[in-house]
Amino acid sequence: GNSVTQMEGPVTLSEEAFLTINCTYTATGYPSLFWYVQYPGEGLQLLLKATKADDKGSNKGFEATYRKETTSFHLEKGSVQVSDSAVYFCALASGGSYIPTFGRGTSLIVHP
Amino acid sequence: DTGVSQDPRHKITKRGQNVTFRCDPISEHNRLYWYRQTLGQGPEFLTYFQNEAQLEKSRLLSNRFSAERPKGSFSTLEIQRTEQGDSAMYLCASRPSSTDTQYFGPGTRLTVL
Numbered sequence: 001g002n003s004v005t006q007m008e009g010p011v012t013l014s015e016e017a018f019l020t021i022n023c024t025y026t027a028t029g030y031p032s033l034f035w036y037v038q039y040p041g042e043g044l045q046l047l048l049k050a051t052k053a054d055d056k057g058s059n060k061g062f063e064a065t066y067r068k069e070t071t072s073f074h075l076e077k078g079s080v081q082v083s084d085s086a087v088y089f090c091a092l093a094s095g096g097s098y099i100p101t102f103g104r105g106t107s108l109i110v111h112p
Numbered sequence: 113d114t115g116v117s118q119d120p121r122h123k124i125t126k127r128g129q130n131v132t133f134r135c136d137p138i139s140e141h142n143r144l145y146w147y148r149q150t151l152g153q154g155p156e157f158l159t160y161f162q163n164e165a166q167l168e169k170s171r172l173l174s175n176r177f178s179a180e181r182p183k184g185s186f187s188t189l190e191i192q193r194t195e196q197g198d199s200a201m202y203l204c205a206s207r208p209s210s211t212d213t214q215y216f217g218p219g220t221r222l223t224v225l
Contacts, residue, residue: 004154032212043116043203044155044216051212089154097168098212099145102154 002027006090006103013080013110021075021106023064023090031094033057033066033073038087038105047075047088085110114138116217118204124223125194132190133220137206144187145214146179147203148172155203161187162209194224 007022025033032051036044048057053068062077073090087107093100117136125131137144142163147155158177160168163184173179176194181187191198201221205214 034213036216043218044205046213046215049213091154093212097160097162098143098207098214099157099160099168100155100214102156104152104154 002031002092002094002101004090004092004101004103006088006106009087009105009107011106011108013108015082015110015112016079017110019075019077019080019084019108021088021090021108023073023075023103025071025073025090025092027071027092027094027101029094031092032098033064034091034093034100035062035064035073035075036089036091036102038089040086044089080108080110082110082112084108116204116206116215118202118217118220120220121218122221122223124225126225127194127196129194130190130192131194131222132188133202133204133222135187135189135204135206135217137185137187137204138208138215139185141206141208141215142184143207143209144181145205145207146187146189147205149201149203149219150199158189158202191222194222196224198222199224 034049035047048059050057050066087105090103091100144161146158161181201219205216
């Protein structure tokens with residue numbers, strides 16, 4: 001079956017530091033890959049996605065590249081802000097129903 | 113552009129009571145999903161509708177849980193005879209058939225005492 005493994009948090013950084021949150025997956029076929037973000041007290045929001053190998057998703061300074069050879073979709077940002085503090089979920093979806101499988105989430109805390 | 117809405121946002125109930133949650137998807141979205149999220153975990157799939165048809169149900173959806181989408185628009189999730197283990201955030205999401213991207217509502221937080 002499908003599964004997603006994310007690095008455990010919390011990840012604690014100072015403002016303007018470089019961010020990497022690792023995500024690897026196991027799936028049959030060719031899934032779409034997603035990063036969702038959940039700010040405190042809010043629902044999940046799509047941050048970025050990639051639908052095929054070597055695609056790069058990007059949004060709000062965040063990037064992730066679909067690496068089929070390493071089954072990875074690591075999230076990166078060059079310079080984090082305090083407002084980026086949230087929980088980040090890696091997910092994959094495949095098949096006609098596109099029911100996503102989520103990782104456990106990684107909490108990011110950015111200090112001024 | 114109104115997003116996915118859920119009602120209520122919070123529900124506190126006593127063990128053994130029945131509860132019902134409502135989800136209003138984005139109007140042109142024909143696919144609707146329910147998830148459960150517990151603290152420190154990602155959302156877990158419960159059930160999925162295409163229009164009014166319930167196409168998939170997770171093994172997590174015990175016989176105390178039932179979901180409907182009678183007119184292919186809003187959906188309800190009912191939990192009968194609630195147990196403390198049902199305490200969680202219940203999330204609804206919708207999407208159009210043209211994309212694999214789901215749009216999530218803010219969730220209903222259920223606390224069973």
